[in-house]
Every structure is written in C-alpha cells, then in structure tokens.
Amino acid sequence: MISKWVRSFTAAAAVLAAGVAGAQSRFNLQEPQSIIARQIYDLHTLIMWIIVVIFVVVFGAMTWAIIKHRKSVGHKAEQFHENTTVEIIWTIIPFFILIGMAYPATKTVIAMKDASSPDLTIKVTGYQWFWGYDYLQGEGEGVSFFSRLATPREQIENRAPKGDNYLMEVDNPVVVPVGKKVRIITTANDVIHSWFVPALGVKQDAIPGFVRDTWFKVDNPGTYRGQCAELCGKDHAFMPIVVEAVAPEKYAQWIAGQKKKMAAQADDPARSWTLDELKTRGEKVYAANCVACHQANGMGLPGTFPALSGSKVVNGPKEGQINTVLNGVVRDGKPTAMVAFGKQLSDTDIAAVITFTRNNWANKTGQAVTPADVKALRK
Numbered sequence: 001m002i003s004k005w006v007r008s009f010t011a012a013a014a015v016l017a018a019g020v021a022g023a024q025s026r027f028n029l030q031e032p033q034s035i036i037a038r039q040i041y042d043l044h045t046l047i048m049w050i051i052v053v054i055f056v057v058v059f060g061a062m063t064w065a066i067i068k069h070r071k072s073v074g075h076k077a078e079q080f081h082e083n084t085t086v087e088i089i090w091t092i093i094p095f096f097i098l099i100g101m102a103y104p105a106t107k108t109v110i111a112m113k114d115a116s117s118p119d120l121t122i123k124v125t126g127y128q129w130f131w132g133y134d135y136l137q138g139e140g141e142g143v144s145f146f147s148r149l150a151t152p153r154e155q156i157e158n159r160a161p162k163g164d165n166y167l168m169e170v171d172n173p174v175v176v177p178v179g180k181k182v183r184i185i186t187t188a189n190d191v192i193h194s195w196f197v198p199a200l201g202v203k204q205d206a207i208p209g210f211v212r213d214t215w216f217k218v219d220n221p222g223t224y225r226g227q228c229a230e231l232c233g234k235d236h237a238f239m240p241i242v243v244e245a246v247a248p249e250k251y252a253q254w255i256a257g258q259k260k261k262m263a264a265q266a267d268d269p270a271r272s273w274t275l276d277e278l279k280t281r282g283e284k285v286y287a288a289n290c291v292a293c294h295q296a297n298g299m300g301l302p303g304t305f306p307a308l309s310g311s312k313v314v315n316g317p318k319e320g321q322i323n324t325v326l327n328g329v330v331r332d333g334k335p336t337a338m339v340a341f342g343k344q345l346s347d348t349d350i351a352a353v354i355t356f357t358r359n360n361w362a363n364k365t366g367q368a369v370t371p372a373d374v375k376a377l378r379k
C-alpha cells in the first residue's frame, strides 16, 4: 500500500521536475528581451519563491500540528484565549513580507512609466481589427503604415494546414533599432485595445480619445510577437503585433525603403483609371478593410453586418455610397460599426473599393467611381 503510494509520488515528482527543466520555454514567462521585461521576470520569480516558502511553512506547521496533536495519541487541547505575543508576531512578519514584495514591485512600475528622453517615438493606434503605426520623432519620422493579420483565410477556415506563426503574423511589422529607447504612444480609433508584447515587457491600453505611453529598449535583434490584450470585438484575436528589432544600420535602410514606398504609393491625382483597374485594386482594398464584416461573398452576417451584394446603397446613386464609406454610418447620434474610412484610405482606395463593390457579386452597375468623385465629397 505504502510502496504504491511512494511509487506514484515519485512518478508525479519526475513529471514535475521535467516540467521545471523545460520551464524556460513552455511553463514560464517568455524569455525577457528588455530591461523592463527582465525586471518583470525577476519580480515574478522572486514573488513565486516567497509564495512557495510561505506555502511550505504554513502547510508544514499545520500538517505537523494536526499529526502531533491528534486525539488518538491522547492530546488534550490547551484552554487559553488571546496571546499578545503571537498576535504581534503574526502582524509584524506579514508586514515585512509585504514591504519586501511592494518595494521591488513599485520600483519596476516607476521604471516602466519613465518614457522620458526617447531616441524614437511611435504612435500606435488600435483599430477594429488591426494596428496603425506613425513614427513621430527620431530617425524615421514621417513613416506611417497599417499592420494587419497576414495569416491566410484558408488556414483560419481549416481549409489549409496551420503555419508556424498562425495568427501571430502581420503584413507590415513594426521595425525598431536595437539598443535605442523607443517610446510608444497608444490610442485607439474605435474601442479600447491594448498593445502587448510580452518579451519586451510592454502592455499598454489603447483608449479612444486618450493618449498613454510606455517604452522599451530591445537587447537583441529578433522578431517579437504579441497580441491585442483588450477584448475589442469580433476579430480581437486577429490583430497580432510583430516587432522586428534590427541593428541601427539596417533600421536606417528600412526607413529609407519605407519612405520610398510611401512616395511611390502616393497616387498621381491626374491619372485616369479604367473600370477594370479600379476593380482589381478595389478587390485588394476590400480584402484588407471590409471582408471581416461584409464577408468575401458580400453577404455580410445577417442581423449584424448588412450584405453589400444586392444592397440598395451599393446599387444606388454613387454619392450615397461614397458618403457611407467616407464618413461612416451614424445612427441616433452614435457611430455604428461602419466607421469612417476617410482618414484611413486614400481617395483612390475608396474609389477602387466602391467600384469593386458596385460591380461584383449580384451588383452590376457597370459604373466606375473615380478618385475625383471621392475628392469632391470630402469636406
């Protein structure tokens, strides 16, 4: 009986030991890659050990007392009330334990909040359901882009095997130089999101109408992944964060490339577009911006997101549809999930996506909406 118990205990201990040995990767926090992340990691380990010691002491004393003072060995209960010495001891000891935990924790929280004198400032905006990045200060000032989930829909819908970075990959990662203090300013466009990259020790709410900040300095080049950490609606789990930390020279190259790309993307307003050109471009804009709600088949989700296929607005006068996409839909003074795309998308992108929706699925208007049409309706 006893030997059986000992055997299962040994087996359980072996499993536990194997778990602790693999702790670095699977059962512990991610390997820290910034000063703050290291402080958080050490704090977690320290508090963990304090808890273990308290656990062992309290349960040890309790188990010992229960076994030693059991009735079957003839123990008689002491009959006393109140003991000032004991009461002082059990107040003083926890007091010192608490101070011992609060001191390093407070130090770390204060260090986390010290976003002063950064080398680089990036504004991060949460959108339903992607991130926008604007490099505001330092090398790279003026660079700005959106970062969206890059996992193919086939993987999400179980029509293809899942990749290694399933739901943790984006089209445009945030690139930062290693060893430089990066200040992150967070805000949001619609609801509260949270910018969370565990290995960098950063988690900051992104709140509409407010600006919050935090910072990190990456130790080593690498790719660090995170996710939105504030439940923000239907595709909350589909807006990952990827930070690419590179050597300063590589960062300078990336900035140069990014600026070139932005210049190339700025469309020539004088260019004339054919219906087919607009449709092709619009299909991409639709896949990146509209598909999450209105769906690939244009049927929306009944009761929540209206179908665009067969929609009166889409098949009606183009002004109505341009206004819908440009300014969003407001009902009873409250913005709906159909937000204004006027700031996120260029005239050409809006013209393209509208042309696409007017000439796809059941919609056959045969009409092109041009960038000039959109421009004319911007206020």
Ligand SMILES: [Cu+2]
Pocket (backbone or CB within 6 Å): 126, 127, 129, 192, 193, 194, 228, 229, 230, 231, 232, 236, 239
């Ligand atoms: Cu979010």
